Amino acid sequence: MARIILTTESGADLPKSLAKKHNIHVVPMHVIMDGKDYLDGHLPVADIFDFYNRTKKIPSTAATNTHEYQEFFKTIRAEFPDSVIVHVGYTSKASVSYQNALTAAEDVKDIYLLDALNVTGGLTAVVMYAAALLEEDPDIDPVRLVEMIEGKVPKSRLAFLPGSLDFLRAGGRVSNMAYLGGALLKIKPCIELVEGKLMSTRKYRGKMEKVAESLFHDYLQQYNIDRQQIYFIYSIGLSVTIKQRIDEIAMKQGFENSMWIEAGAMISTHSGPGGFGIAGLEV
Numbered sequence: 001m002a003r004i005i006l007t008t009e010s011g012a013d014l015p016k017s018l019a020k021k022h023n024i025h026v027v028p029m030h031v032i033m034d035g036k037d038y039l040d041g042h043l044p045v046a047d048i049f050d051f052y053n054r055t056k057k058i059p060s061t062a063a064t065n066t067h068e069y070q071e072f073f074k075t076i077r078a079e080f081p082d083s084v085i086v087h088v089g090y091t092s093k094a095s096v097s098y099q100n101a102l103t104a105a106e107d108v109k110d111i112y113l114l115d116a117l118n119v120t121g122g123l124t125a126v127v128m129y130a131a132a133l134l135e136e137d138p139d140i141d142p143v144r145l146v147e148m149i150e151g152k153v154p155k156s157r158l159a160f161l162p163g164s165l166d167f168l169r170a171g172g173r174v175s176n177m178a179y180l181g182g183a184l185l186k187i188k189p190c191i192e193l194v195e196g197k198l199m200s201t202r203k204y205r206g207k208m209e210k211v212a213e214s215l216f217h218d219y220l221q222q223y224n225i226d227r228q229q230i231y232f233i234y235s236i237g238l239s240v241t242i243k244q245r246i247d248e249i250a251m252k253q254g255f256e257n258s259m260w261i262e263a264g265a266m267i268s269t270h271s272g273p274g275g276f277g278i279a280g281l282e283v
Contacts, residue, residue: 002082002142003080003082004083004085004134004142004145005076005080005083005084005085006023006024006025006127006130006131006134007025007027007072007088008025008026008027008087008089008123009026009123010026010029010264011095011097011119012026012088012120012124012127013120013121013124013233013262013266014026015259015261015262018128022128022131024131025072025076027064028040028041028064029061029063029090029095030061031061031266031269032062034051037062038265040061040264043265045265045268048265048268049236049273052166052272058269059265059269061266061270064100064101065100066103069100069101069103069104069105070104073104073108073111084112085108085110086111086112086142086146087111087114088114088116088126088127088130088149089114089115089116090119090123091115091117091123091197093117093195093197094119098113112142114146114150116153117153117193117195118196119267120160120233120267120277120279121158121231121232121233121278122193123156125156125229125231125281126153126156128229130149133149155281155283156279156280157192157219157223157280157281158277158278158279159190159191159192159219160191160233160271160276161188161190161204161212161276161277162191162270163208163237163271163272163273163274163275163276164272164275165187167269167272168270168272187204189203190202190203190215208238208274209245212245212276213246216246216249223282224282225281227254227255227256228255228257229258229259229280229281230255230257230258231260231278232250232258232276232279233260233261233263233276234276235262235267235271235273235274235275236268237274238276239274243260246276263275263277
């Protein structure tokens with residue numbers, strides 16, 4: 001059987017340790033700051049926040065372009081000539097990256113592309129589900145693998161509390177920003193993926209210490225998340241105390257494994273410092 005190679009974008013915030021362990025290839029997206037184009041993963045997130053503090057502007061972000069995908073797939077095929085590539089992509093509802101991947105793959109043999117309809121930890125959850133299937137059965141038929149991944153896409157649940165409404169508003173990626181309002185009231189919106197679109201689904205009020213716990217409890221009440229694995233996403237600035245408390249709750253709720261994922265430059269540009277999120281797969 002041909003070797004299956006999993007690929008995804010940097011917007012998954014997939015930890016490098018997991019990418020290396022499972023031979024998952026990650027193509028970088030772009031962050032444009034102060035007139036310079038940086039590859040996501042090559043720009044320290046702290047630089048983005050420093051830039052905002054100096055200028056009150058946020059960087060813009062851009063998708064991986066078609067040429068970059070062509071080179072990305074070509075490099076993988078050169079290293080693994082008989083491989084089958086399975087690409088699990090960043091939601092097509094918030095970026096043209098997936099469409100660019102489709103275009104780049106038109107002349108590539110033995111490649112499958114899936115729209116995960118999710119971002120950051122929600123995308124990582126789908127990618128890691130695929131990796132687990134491959135680890136369990138390295139000789140799995142690629143078509144069967146793709147079918148199983150597609151079946152999990154609607155069950156990947158991401159909920160995120162941005163650290164700054166200023167970043168979220170300026171980013172312009174949330175479809176119902178008018179719903180937010182009330183920044184002066186210290187309202188924290190919960191951002192979720194609804195059919196692949198970033199939407200504000202409910203509001204919380206108060207300090208992140210309280211709000212993070214409330215979000216976690218509401219998330220578990222709303223979704224029947226597989227207790228085998230849960231992911232927590234944070235952007236620089238989230239306190240250690242909050243992380244410790246969330247870990248305690250996860251343990252009490254019976255989660256066998258939990259992992260903290262640091263939001264990269266692509267996601268942090270829209271969420272701001274001190275953000276907190278949760279991602280997992282429904283059973």
